[in-house]
Every structure is written in C-alpha cells, then in structure tokens.
Amino acid sequence: MRALFAHRNTRVYLIGRMLSLAGGNVLWLGMGIWVKMLTGSNSAAGMTFFAYICGLLLLPIGGVIVDRVRRCRLLINTELVSAAWVCLLLLADEHRLWLIYVVMFGYGALSGLGLSTQAALLPQVTPDELLGEANAVQQIAEQGLRIVTPLIGAGLLTFVGPTPVILLDAALFLIAAISLIALRHREDKPVPSGERFWVEFTAGARFVGRTPEIFRLVLAGVVTLLAFGIFSSVTYAVVDEGLNQPPAFLGVVQTTSGIGAILGGLVAAAVMRRVGERGLMVCGLVGMTVACSPLLMSGWLPAVLIAAAMMGAGVVAVNVGESTLIQRRTPGELLGRVDAAVNMAVLIPQAAAIALGAALIIWMDFRVLLAVMSVLFILSAFLLARGGLRQQREPIPTETTVP
Numbered sequence: 001m002r003a004l005f006a007h008r009n010t011r012v013y014l015i016g017r018m019l020s021l022a023g024g025n026v027l028w029l030g031m032g033i034w035v036k037m038l039t040g041s042n043s044a045a046g047m048t049f050f051a052y053i054c055g056l057l058l059l060p061i062g063g064v065i066v067d068r069v070r071r072c073r074l075l076i077n078t079e080l081v082s083a084a085w086v087c088l089l090l091l092a093d094e095h096r097l098w099l100i101y102v103v104m105f106g107y108g109a110l111s112g113l114g115l116s117t118q119a120a121l122l123p124q125v126t127p128d129e130l131l132g133e134a135n136a137v138q139q140i141a142e143q144g145l146r147i148v149t150p151l152i153g154a155g156l157l158t159f160v161g162p163t164p165v166i167l168l169d170a171a172l173f174l175i176a177a178i179s180l181i182a183l184r185h186r187e188d189k190p191v192p193s194g195e196r197f198w199v200e201f202t203a204g205a206r207f208v209g210r211t212p213e214i215f216r217l218v219l220a221g222v223v224t225l226l227a228f229g230i231f232s233s234v235t236y237a238v239v240d241e242g243l244n245q246p247p248a249f250l251g252v253v254q255t256t257s258g259i260g261a262i263l264g265g266l267v268a269a270a271v272m273r274r275v276g277e278r279g280l281m282v283c284g285l286v287g288m289t290v291a292c293s294p295l296l297m298s299g300w301l302p303a304v305l306i307a308a309a310m311m312g313a314g315v316v317a318v319n320v321g322e323s324t325l326i327q328r329r330t331p332g333e334l335l336g337r338v339d340a341a342v343n344m345a346v347l348i349p350q351a352a353a354i355a356l357g358a359a360l361i362i363w364m365d366f367r368v369l370l371a372v373m374s375v376l377f378i379l380s381a382f383l384l385a386r387g388g389l390r391q392q393r394e395p396i397p398t399e400t401t402v403p
Helices: 003-004 008-038 043-054 059-068 071-091 095-125 127-162 162-180 197-201 203-210 211-243 247-295 301-329 332-363 367-387
Strands: none
Touching: 003 008, 003 301, 003 367, 008 071, 008 095, 008 127, 008 162, 043 095, 043 127, 043 332, 043 367, 059 095, 059 332, 071 095, 071 162, 095 203, 095 211, 095 301, 095 332, 127 162, 127 247, 127 301, 197 203, 203 211, 203 332, 211 301, 211 332, 211 367, 247 301, 247 367, 301 332, 301 367
8 A cells, every 4th residue: 555655645635534534433423422411312312313314315416516516625615614513513402402413414414425525536636546445545444433433432422521522523624624725636627517407416326327337236235235234233132142242242343343344454455456346345245144144143252253353344345346446437527426326325225224124133033134134245246246247347428428
C-alpha cells in the first residue's frame, strides 16, 4: 500500500473519509445509549437507528444531486452541514426526545448523500490501478473504528455526559471538511442533460438493469444481505446457547470479527489483482460459508472465534470487490445514481431480513438458521461466478447513450 499513500490526493481523501467515519460511528451508537439512559426503554433507544435508516431512504435523491454538481465541493459542504446539524443535539433532553430522532433522520439523509459522493469522487482522485487498495483501506478503517469508537462513545456518555460526544462528532466532521479542502483536484461542472427529472432520477437503476455484470452483483448482494439479516439475531444465540456465555461476551466475538476484517482488508487488493473483483467476492462468500457450517455450529470457543474472524474477512472481501467493480464499470457521470440505486436495492431486503431473523430465532434452532445462511452464501457465490470470474470488462455506454 506504499504506492497508495504516496499518492497525495488519495491520501488526503482517505484521511477525510476516516474522520467522517469516526464521527458517524460515535454519533449513531452514542445517541442510542443516550436515549436508553434518558428513558430506560430499549424500544426508544432502537428508534434512533430506525430514524437513521429512514433518512438513508432518501439515497436516490442524493444520487441525482451527486451527478449534477461538483463532487468535491459537495462532499465538503456535506461534512460542514453535518457538523452544524449534530450541534442541534445540544438542545435535546428527556423532554425533547423528538429532537434526537429528527437529528438522526437528517444525519441519515446526509450520510447517504456523503456515501454516494464518496463513491463517485474516489475514482476521480485515485489512479485506476490503486482503486482496489483505496477501497480496501476504507474497509480497514471502517472495521477498525467499529472496534474503537463504541468504547469512546459509551465511555464519554457514561462518565461525562452527552455534550462531549456531540462536540466530538461536530469536531470530527469539521476536521474532515477541512482536510478535503486540501485536495488538489480540478473538477469541471457537470453539463446538464436536459432530461426530465424522472428520467435522471431513474437513470442509475436503468443502467444497473441493462448492465449484466452489475445486475448480477445486485442480485448476489440482496441474497448475501438476506443472510446477514438473519445473522444479526443468530449471533446472540451462538453466544448464549452455543457457548453458554452472557450477552456481554458478544463484544469479544465482534472484536474478533473486526480483527479478521482488518486482516482481510490487508490482502484484499492483492487477491483482487489475481482473481478480479467478482473473484474476490466469491472468495469472501466461500469463507463465510465455511464459517457458518462447521465452525459456528460448534460450542468450542476457539472454533467460534476463528469463524468470527473469517466472517469479518469475508465481509470486507465482498464490500471491496463490490465497490471497485461498480466504480470501474460505471460511467463517471452516472456513478452517484448507480451507487445510490445499488445501495437502495440491498437496503430494504436487509431491513426485512433483520426482522425475519428476529422472528425465526424464536421458533427455530440457530443451527438450522446457520445452514440456511450457508445456502444463501453459496447461491450468492454462484450468481457472481456465472460467466467466469475474470470476464472481460463490458463496454461502458458513452455519454451520448447515457441519460
């Protein structure tokens, strides 16, 4: 990764991305804990994340905005608005819980806009041969922060209250914006297509539908996230029924998964250079199938921890392969809308699968659900592997054929 960090624009972009990720992780976890402290209600605490997800549903509108304006400037403004927006939480208390939900909804919308902007901007500031490594570094940072930021957010809330958490969030978003200002990137203003809004709004989804490789990726992504939706409930049963450990032990399993994700991110780019984007995703899915089948069914702690690490590495492999494939196969002027369309296509099934998993775990043994997950992972790998893993890049439509 030495060549990646030697590239100034990519280095500056990744620093900004890491700061923004840290702020977001502290925010959504910290607000849930704060609401729990104020109300004592698990339901009220869970509603903070629900409000955030509802904001993410505005992703398609964000994709249109990303493709209509200069992306670097848009990302800077998104970080600045996020810094100001979270400061509204300073006015919240037990009598104004609604304000916390409003802020989380707004941050969900801003986060979705930022995600699509980042996906579209990264190929502009990073050479194509370093794109896979850049996506891998983002995944390493995201998984590493998931280990660290919960401790920071929960610790600050417990010992000094919500104000330092809110100010830390605002500061991280502000510093992220300042770091992005340092990008040396000249970007021409996008030329309006002259098409009706509905045509532009649906252009990303239509491109996905007529591009077989990306369409198969979306189908595989939906199947994979159905499995992960089930897994969100299964992990509790693995700790409780499989290992006979208290719920708090789940933190150990999640930390091990994070370590596996970091290790997977370190080798993801090298594997992708050998087997391609879809090949990397298939490797990750095969690894997760192995983790589900023989390892997580065991009540032996070392086997479960190895399985958790394999799951973490598999998630990173799938995410890196997916991001890189979309960025390399999509015309630049469509990338914001295509990224938003792909995320929306998998977001709704994932939410439904989480609810389904929570219901099924009541009536079914967790080992049966692990077997179902294995079948879903294999099906997803089959969808990706159709036509060969090192398929030649399909021609990208020219600007004259893209709405």
